[in-house]
Amino acid sequence: MTDELRQRLARIDPASGQPPLSEKQRNELLERIMSTPVTEPTPDRTGRTWTVAVAAVAVLVLAVAGGMGLFGGADNPPVATDSPLELNAGEEDPMAMCIVFSTEELERVAEIAFEGTVTSTEGARVALAVDTWFRGGDVTTVVLNAPQGMEALIGGIPFDVGSQYLITAQDGTVNYCGFSGPSTPDLRAAFEEAFA
Amino acid sequence: MSDERGRLFEDIAQEVFEPLRRYLSRRSSPADADDLLADVMLTVWRRFDDAPSGRELAWCYGIAKRVLANHRRSQSRHLRLVQRLAAEPRQEFTPDPADFGPDPELATALASLSERDRELLQLWAWEQLEPREIAFVLEISVNAATLRLGRAKKRLADSLAGQNSEGTGHKSGEGIQEPL
Numbered sequence: 001m002t003d004e005l006r007q008r009l010a011r012i013d014p015a016s017g018q019p020p021l022s023e024k025q026r027n028e029l030l031e032r033i034m035s036t037p038v039t040e041p042t043p044d045r046t047g048r049t050w051t052v053a054v055a056a057v058a059v060l061v062l063a064v065a066g067g068m069g070l071f072g073g074a075d076n077p078p079v080a081t082d083s084p085l086e087l088n089a090g091e092e093d094p095m096a097m098c099i100v101f102s103t104e105e106l107e108r109v110a111e112i113a114f115e116g117t118v119t120s121t122e123g124a125r126v127a128l129a130v131d132t133w134f135r136g137g138d139v140t141t142v143v144l145n146a147p148q149g150m151e152a153l154i155g156g157i158p159f160d161v162g163s164q165y166l167i168t169a170q171d172g173t174v175n176y177c178g179f180s181g182p183s184t185p186d187l188r189a190a191f192e193e194a195f196a
Numbered sequence: 197m198s199d200e201r202g203r204l205f206e207d208i209a210q211e212v213f214e215p216l217r218r219y220l221s222r223r224s225s226p227a228d229a230d231d232l233l234a235d236v237m238l239t240v241w242r243r244f245d246d247a248p249s250g251r252e253l254a255w256c257y258g259i260a261k262r263v264l265a266n267h268r269r270s271q272s273r274h275l276r277l278v279q280r281l282a283a284e285p286r287q288e289f290t291p292d293p294a295d296f297g298p299d300p301e302l303a304t305a306l307a308s309l310s311e312r313d314r315e316l317l318q319l320w321a322w323e324q325l326e327p328r329e330i331a332f333v334l335e336i337s338v339n340a341a342t343l344r345l346g347r348a349k350k351r352l353a354d355s356l357a358g359q360n361s362e363g364t365g366h367k368s369g370e371g372i373q374e375p376l
């Protein structure tokens with residue numbers, strides 16, 4: 001049955017009839033790539049801003065401390081950059097963005113999900129040591145930055161040094177509306193189920 | 197750049213080039229697929245020293261997945277801006293069953309699944325990966341990949357069964373309607 005399903009799915013593979021790239025095209029592409037310096041500096045995205053429609057201004061800064069440097073190429077995703085990534089948000093009604101909490105929604109809205117312990121709060125910046133990655137990275141430190149003040153972080157949830165929080169983010173912006181918050185048994189169970 | 201490094205890259209490229217191209221063309225528009233492939237191969241070129249021996253293709257799929265996710269985020273941001281300007285409802289990219297031709301029932305059932313289920317099934321059936329390789333690509337445990345794949349198959353079977361009962365008015369013994 002399983003093999004039958006696999007074969008049946010393979011028959012609707014839209015790429016099954018795709019002709020390979022010509023040798024000339026392939027070689028040109030590979031030659032161009034191989035002429036690129038391996039150590040070319042990672043593009044600095046600091047200062048680039050993306051405006052998204054949430055009101056709780058949250059800036060997620062990921063400090064890379066490990067293997068996510070793997071993806072430090074020209075199109076490195078937000079979680080994989082060596083330099084701070086600052087994403088600004090906050091133009092519209094926050095309530096307009098709230099959706100009913102469920103583990104399915106939690107899974108859907110989270111490109112990044114982790115549990116971390118607050119190690120410091122300095123001004124509008126909160127540093128967390130990551131205890132568990134559920135999705136999207138393997139850095140050891142995440143810094144949240146709320147330019148408009150601490151109260152803007154994650155829907156006004158206060159951060160206390162030494163306390164644990166469960167955080168999700170999308171497009172580099174922290175999700176609130178219950179999708180991030182202090183680590184409680186219920187929220188942790190939801191994370192474990194959503195990212196099993 | 198050492199010749200040795202170049203030769204090693206060419207060996208890897210030989211193995212992964214077309215599978216990656218198919219992977220990307222399945223998940224993006226034809227116009228974007230080759231550009232994305234260039235991005236993926238560039239990252240492979242820069243980082244292949246880190247590729248785990250014997251798992252190079254799965255490692256490359258992991259890179260392709262991230263490049264694709266980045267591309268989609270970029271598209272999504274652009275789309276949100278355009279739609280805000282146009283005041284039109286948001287539209288997500290979903291496969292068009294008509295694109296799959298030979299088996300529209302299955303294509304419709306596949307399109308009805310969540311993106312996560314589709315991705316699992318596509319990695320399994322189109323990229324022909326086993327759960328341990330799927331786990332590597334998706335950065336999850338083998339156990340989680342196995343469980344999720346099983347659930348995705350079940351949901352696909354359920355969707356097909358639902359179509360058959362709606363479409364024909366009687367139970368069909370064909371296809372994959374039994375629990376998997």
